[in-house]
Amino acid sequence: ANVSKPRKDITQAYGTELIFSDPMEGSDGAIRLVRKLVAENPDKYFYSDQYSNPSNPRAHYLGTGVEILEQVGDRITHFVAALGTSGTAMGTTRRLREHHRKIVCVAAEPKEALHGLEGLKHMASSIVPNIYDPTLPDEILPVSTDAGWDMSDRLAEQEGLMVGHSSGANVAAALALAKRLTAKGEEGCIVTIACDRHDRYFAPLKWEKKYVW
Template sequence: MEISQDSQVLKSLESLGQFVGATPLFEVQHLSPKPSVKIFAKMEWMQFGGSVKTRPAYNIIKGALKSGELGNGKTLLDASSGNTALAYATIGARLGIPVTICLPENASWERKKLLKGLGVNIVYTSKFGSSDESEAKAEEMYRNDPDKYFLANQYGNENNWMSHYQGTGPEIYGALGDQITHFVTGLGTTGSFTGITKYLKEQKPDIKAIGLQPDGALHGLEGWKDMETAKVPGIYDKAVVDEIKHVDTYDAYDLIKETARREGLLLSPSSAANLKGAIDVANEIDSGVVVTLFPDNAEKYSEIIKSLF
C-alpha cells in the first residue's frame, strides 16, 4: 500500500520529537536572595527551534496533521511577535510545510531576517497594534481563503497549553517533586503558565502559581501581554492563578547584565523578567523552591545586548 505524502510528513514530524523538550533545569546559585530559597529555571532555548515556543508549535502542527486540518498543500497561518513564528518556521522548513506569519512591523530585524531565511511569508501589521492586530489580520486572511490556510491560532489552540501540561510540567515535577513551592512565569499566549500550573497543582495542590505581567501597556518585554489592555488569550485559565506580579522592563534589562556576570548566562529580556519575578517571590518567603522558565537566550537580541554592555 502506498504511503500518502501527509503520512510521511507526520512521520517526519514525529522523528523530530526527540529534539523537543527535555531541557535542563538550571539552578540560579548566586542571585537567590536567601540560602533557604532555591531558584530553578528551565533552559528552554536548548531544543529544536531555540525557544520555549517549540513545544506548542510542535504540538499544534502534530494535532493539525493528525486531524487533517493541515496537509494537502495547505499553508500554516498564525500571528506571532517572534518566537512562535520561528518555531513554526523551523518545523515547517524541515517538513516542507509553507508558513505565513502576521508580524508587527516593529519586530526585531534579527527575527525578520531569520524568518525570511527560513522561507516564511511575512505579512506585516502596524507597530502600534501589537500582537492583537496581527491576530486579527490572520483571522481575516483565513476567513477570506479558508481552503488555502490552516489557522494555527496559538492564542486559542488547546494544543498550546497541552504541550506544557504533557511535557514541561512533568519534566519540572519529575526533577524536583514535592520540593516545589512556587511556579512563576510571564503571561503572553499564557500556554506555558496554564499548562504547567494545571499539571503541578494536580501533583501538589498547595503550589503557588504567580503570573507575571509588564508594569504597563508600553513595555520592552517581547511576547508578554498587559492583560488589562490587551486581548486575553482564549486558553488563559484565570482559575489557576494565585497571584499576579508586575515586572519593570528596566529592572529586567539590568538583570540581564547581572545574570551574565554572576551566573554566566546571557538571557533574553523575557527570561530576565521571569528571573526578576522569581527573585521577588524569593524575597517574600522564608524558605522554598521557586521554579521559572528561561524562554530563550540573548542570541536574537543583539541590539539590546549592545546597548547594555
C-alpha cells in the same frame, strides 16, 4: 513590524515572506491581521492559533509540569511563569495543582500596558487568549520592562545564560518573590522557565540603553 531585525532576518532565512502589522498595535495587531488574512483565504493559510489552541497548555501539562516534579519533587514551593499566550503558565499550573502538596503558582505580566517585553501580554489592555484562565494563578506579579531587560543582561554576564527578555522577566519575578519570602523570614524553592534565546533581540537600541518605557 516592531520586532527586532535579527528576528526578521532569522525568519527570512527560512524563505518566508514577511507581512507587517501596525507596530503601534503590538502583538494584538498581528493577531487581528492574521485572523483577517485567514478569513479571506482559508485554503491558503495554516493558522496554528496558539492563543486558542488547547494543545498549547496541554504540552506543558503533559511535559513541563511533569518534568518539574520529576526534577524538583517535593522541594518546590512556588512556580513563576510570565503570561504571553499563557500556555506555559496554564498547562504547568494545572499539572502542579495535582501534586499532593500545595505549590503556589504565580503568573508574571508586564507592569505597563505599553511595554518592551516582546511576546508577553498585559492582560487588562490586550486581546485575552482563549486558553487563559484568570482563576488559576494564585497571584499576578507585575514586572517592568527595565527589570526584564536588565535581568537578561545579568544572566548573560553573571551566569553565562544567553536568554531573552521574557526569560529575564520570569527570573526577575522569581527573584522579587524570593526577596519577599526572605523579608518574611520564610524559605522556599522557586521554579521558573528560561523560555527564549537572547540572539533574537540584539539591536542597537538595546545596547545603547536609550530605550524609554
